[in-house]
Amino acid sequence: MLVGMAVRFWGDYTVGRGGWETQGGVRHGMRVLGIETSCDETAAAVVERQPDGSGRILANVVLSQLEEHAAFGGVVPEIAARAHVEALDRLIAQAMAEAGCGFAGLDGIAATAGPGLIGGLLVGLMTGKAIAAAAGKPLVAVNHLEAHALTARLTDAVAFPYLVLLVTGGHTQIVAVEALGRYRCWGTTIDDAVGEAFDKVAKMLGLGWPGGPAVERQAAEGDPDRFAFPRPLAGRPGCDFSFSGLKTAVRIEAQRLQPLDDRDVADICAGFQAAVVETLADRTAAALHRFRAGYGPHPTLVVAGGVAANQAVRARLVELAGRHDARLFAPPLALCGDNAAMVAWAGAERLAAGLADGMDTPARARWPLEEIGSP
Incomplete structure (x- = not known):
C-alpha cells in the first residue's frame, strides 16, 4: 500500500x-x-x-x-x-x-x-x-x-486535469486524470483490448507477431472500404469499448475468402484498422463531451500506450481534437510502448x-x- x-x-x-x-x-x-x-x-x-x-x-x-x-x-x-x-x-x-x-x-x-x-x-x-x-x-x-x-x-508538461485514451495490448481505457493519484475511469473494454485485437487479427491472417505493426503495414496497401466491418458500440451511451465482435467479423470474412491472396490480406487489414480507428474516435468523442461538461470548455486529450504509435489512430485523433476544440498530446514513438x-x-x-x-x-x-x- x-x-x-x-x-x-x-x-x-x-x-x-x-x-x-x-x-x-x-x-x-x-x-x-x-x-x-x-x-x-x-x-x-x-x-x-x-x-x-x-x-x-x-x-x-x-x-x-x-x-x-x-x-x-x-x-x-x-x-x-x-x-x-x-x-x-x-x-x-x-x-x-x-x-x-x-x-x-x-x-x-x-x-x-x-x-x-x-x-x-x-x-x-x-x-x-x-x-x-x-x-x-x-x-x-x-x-x-x-x-x-x-x-x-x-x-510536454501537461497540466491537470486531462483526459487519457490508454490503448495497449492488455488495456483499453478512457480515464479522467484529475491529479496525481486521482483517476476516474469512464470507459474500458468489455472484452478484448485493442492491442490484443490487432495481434489476434494478425495471427489469423498469418502476419506473425507482434501484430500491430504488421497489420498497420498491410493496411497502408489496402482498401478500407472493401469490407463493411462493424464499429462496436458506436453511438451508444457511455465510453466503453468492445472489439471481440469486430475480430469475429474479420475471421468470418477471412474464412469465406480462403485461400487469401495478398490483396485480400491488405484489404482486410485496412478495413479492420479503419473500424478500430472509428470506434476509438467515437468513444473518445463521447468522453470529450463529458470532460468539457465537468472540467471546462477546452479539454486536453492525451493518447498513450503501444497502439498510440499507430499513425492512422494518431491522424484520426488529431482530426477529432480539432473538431472538439481540444489540445492533443501524443508521446514520441519511443515512449508509446x-x-x-x-x-x-x-x-x-x-x-x-x-x-x-x-x-x-x-x-x-x-x-x-x-x-x-x-x-
Whole structure:
C-alpha cells in the first residue's frame, strides 16, 4: 500500500511536496532510476525531475524479446521472466552509465509493481527493492497504467486535469486524470483490448507477431472500404469499448475468402484498422463531451500506450481534437510502448508529492488505476 506523507527523510535529502532540497537548502533535479519488466520488454531508465515539475530523460534503454516469443505467436510468461532475469542487471548498468550517474547520485528507485505478468513483475520489483536497500534510497512501486497516463507530463508538461485514451495490448481505457493519484475511469473494454485485437487479427491472417505493426503495414496497401466491418458500440451511451465482435467479423470474412491472396490480406487489414480507428474516435468523442461538461470548455486529450504509435489512430485523433476544440498530446514513438522512462517519471512525481513504498510492497498482476493511493 502506498504511504502518504508531508515530509519524509532519506539519507541526505528531504522529500517534501513540490520538490527536493539538499540539507543546505539548494534545489536540484531529482534523479530516479526506473525499472520496467511487466511484459516482454526489459527496460531501465534514469529521469530527472526539476523542482518546477519539468523533466528530462537522461537514459532510456529497452530490450525487446521479440525473437524469444515469435515462434509462439505471443508472450510466454515463463520465457519472459527468465529473459528479464538474464538481461536486467546489464540494462540497469547501461542506463546508469549513459546517465553518468552512480547509485549514490540517485534520489529514488522506481519499479513497475503491476499490473502485468506476475513473474516478470517480481523480477523487476525485487531488483528495485535490492538496489533501494543497498543504496539507502526510497522505493516507489509504480502502477504501469499510471506511468503511461503521466508520460505526457514528462514530455510536454501537461497540466491537470486531462483526459487519457490508454490503448495497449492488455488495456483499453478512457480515464479522467484529475491529479496525481486521482483517476476516474469512464470507459474500458468489455472484452478484448485493442492491442490484443490487432495481434489476434494478425495471427489469423498469418502476419506473425507482434501484430500491430504488421497489420498497420498491410493496411497502408489496402482498401478500407472493401469490407463493411462493424464499429462496436458506436453511438451508444457511455465510453466503453468492445472489439471481440469486430475480430469475429474479420475471421468470418477471412474464412469465406480462403485461400487469401495478398490483396485480400491488405484489404482486410485496412478495413479492420479503419473500424478500430472509428470506434476509438467515437468513444473518445463521447468522453470529450463529458470532460468539457465537468472540467471546462477546452479539454486536453492525451493518447498513450503501444497502439498510440499507430499513425492512422494518431491522424484520426488529431482530426477529432480539432473538431472538439481540444489540445492533443501524443508521446514520441519511443515512449508509446513499454519503457522505463515513464516508470522513472511516475516514481519522481510520487516522490515529489511525498509518497514512497515499503519493502513489503507486493507485485500485483491486477491493479486498477482507481486503487492507486493519492497524496
